[in-house]
Amino acid sequence: MARPPRFDADQLLDAAVRLAAAGGPAAVTMSAVAQAVGAPSGSVYHRFAGRPALLAETWLRTVERFQEGCHAALVRESEPRRAARAVARQVVGWCRAHPEEAAVLLYGADDFGLADWSEEHTRRADLGNKRVFASLKALAESLGATDEPGRARVTLALVDLPLSVVRRHLRAGTPLPPYAEDLTEECTAALLG
Template structure:
């Protein structure tokens, strides 16, 4: 029976996320991941041929985890305003529960060499983005669309406002206070007024 791999993809990606949260995207290097896990550099290169491949997998894994919970909240019953409030609050909750991964999301894919990701990783990200845009467009409905695209209010309510508040606290190395939820909910309600 073969021995289980000691340095799994998840172990290496967890280390990359910790490096990013502590020191920023530039700290995510192949050698830094190897050092922080104690893995031989060959183990890292075996799983990720380049830094861009490592960063792409880190981003997509984080986005998949985040989006799974977000889409669940957005898919609930209720009018668009209530769904947006639920999504914004789930965004805050997820970031509060996963501060290291929240740093990855706040860094953004451009800071993680997105232009150099392997095609398979880039394709996974595109599918995630299409899925999210579809749900946001459904919430916005026809009155919230301009030239077939969401006008931005739903995205601002669910994504942008929570990200701004999370960013301020995480960059200051503070926990996200519970009072921030009221601010996010009020902003979502104001952005998505019932017709």
């Protein structure tokens, strides 16, 4: 009977997230991840074909977890304005609960080597993006925002604004203020009228 692996993919990705949060995507190398968990380099190569796969999985797992929370907040509320406020709060709350992963999100897929990703990783990223854009479009329409400026206002209220509330604190390594969710919700409500 084969011995179970000592280091699973999630442990390695957790280490990659910590490295990226502390030193940016450039800090995420196969050997740095192996060293961070005390594993031989072969353990990392056993789980990921190479650095592009490691970077892709680090980014995708992080963004998929983030998006899942936002989608859950969106479907919990049937009234569009309450749903919008819930999503804005979720963005800030998720970043508070997951500061290292949130620091990863301050980068983009390009910073995590998107140009070198496999077709499967690129497809996963595209599907996630399409799901987000479809959700934002549907919410915008339910709010009566059917033109480009209206959709841009919804994106600003649900994506750009909440991330701007957390960005400064994440980059400085300081905790979010206790009122961050409330402030974000108030600003989102004001933007959406």
